[in-house]
Amino acid sequence: xHRTQQNIISFDLEHWYMATLLRDEVTNPTxxxxxxxxxxxxxxxxxxxxxxxxxxxxxxxxxxxxMERIVGDGHEIGSHGHTHTPIxxxxxxxxxxxxxxxxxxxxxxxxxxxxxFRAPNFSITRKTSWALNVxxxxxxxxxxxxxxxxxxxxxxxNAPVEPYVPGEDSFSKTAGRGAHELVEFxxxxxxxxxxxxxxxxxxxxxxxxxLLRKGIKTLNRRGIPATLYFHPWEFxxxxxxxxxxxxxxxxxxxxxxxxxxxxxxxxxxxxxGPLRELLPAYA
Ligand SMILES: [Zn+2]
Numbered sequence: 001x002h003r004t005q006q007n008i009i010s011f012d013l014e015h016w017y018m019a020t021l022l023r024d025e026v027t028n029p030t031x032x033x034x035x036x037x038x039x040x041x042x043x044x045x046x047x048x049x050x051x052x053x054x055x056x057x058x059x060x061x062x063x064x065x066x067m068e069r070i071v072g073d074g075h076e077i078g079s080h081g082h083t084h085t086p087i088x089x090x091x092x093x094x095x096x097x098x099x100x101x102x103x104x105x106x107x108x109x110x111x112x113x114x115x116x117f118r119a120p121n122f123s124i125t126r127k128t129s130w131a132l133n134v135x136x137x138x139x140x141x142x143x144x145x146x147x148x149x150x151x152x153x154x155x156x157x158n159a160p161v162e163p164y165v166p167g168e169d170s171f172s173k174t175a176g177r178g179a180h181e182l183v184e185f186x187x188x189x190x191x192x193x194x195x196x197x198x199x200x201x202x203x204x205x206x207x208x209x210x211l212l213r214k215g216i217k218t219l220n221r222r223g224i225p226a227t228l229y230f231h232p233w234e235f236x237x238x239x240x241x242x243x244x245x246x247x248x249x250x251x252x253x254x255x256x257x258x259x260x261x262x263x264x265x266x267x268x269x270x271x272x273g274p275l276r277e278l279l280p281a282y283a
Pocket of ligand 1: 080084120
């Protein structure tokens with residue numbers, strides 16, 4: 001069966017200073033959340049593209065009008081936890097509580113329960129694979145938290161690079177019904193063998209835009225959708241802070257001023273949509 005290859009573009013919606021790398025570092029942050037989301041919404045509408053926004057529950061509670069605008073533009077809202085706590089720092093009961101609270105906050109803001117989840121800091125790894133069971137038991141239909149390459153902060157070596165139904169081993173696919181009854185959408189890497197992360201965020205700000213486009217093309221040629229992630233603040237040069245360590249400045253803010261152009265060229269070159277639209281092809 002031939003299917004036009006659709007890729008996935010997603011945005012993790014949190015305050016920029018909630019990032020694991022910055023949360024203990026920054027004092028007196030200015031939120032700029034709405035102006036950052038505005039930049040992203042106008043970019044998406046310019047290229048007639050719909051996306052998934054994984055929203056932190058406390059943000060959905062505080063900015064219900066912004067949630068309505070995102071949904072009003074045809075985008076999907078998923079859960080990014082309630083307080084942006086990485087799963088490494090939670091037990092099962094605490095994680096379940098994070099999910100319930102964020103789902104309730106999203107539902108009361110937009111009238112729809114989220115179908116999908118992205119873990120703060122991509123914190124679903126071999127140590128926290130129990131999280132997939134918790135997601136299934138709470139009715140989530142998909143997860144997009146697995147980084148199929150090991151990085152200093154997260155990732156799972158040799159996890160599938162294409163969307164899959166996890167088996168008993170959460171990081172290999174099953175042929176039939178999976179153990180978890182949800183679909184995992186791993187983040188994009190350059191090549192199934194040559195696994196350089198190209199999924200977005202820091203990598204898209206660091207790597208040449210030509211390399212990102214080549215990576216998406218390589219995956220698509222193999223019938224694999226590229227799942228990309230960004231944060232709205234990464235498009236807003238006004239969030240840049242210079243009162244933090246050079247290393248953290250580099251990881252957090254390098255390339256912020258050119259990301260809009262990079263992503264515009266990607267949106268121009270490939271077809272993108274929200275995760276919920278690709279779900280039926282893999283569920
Ligand atoms: Zn996040």
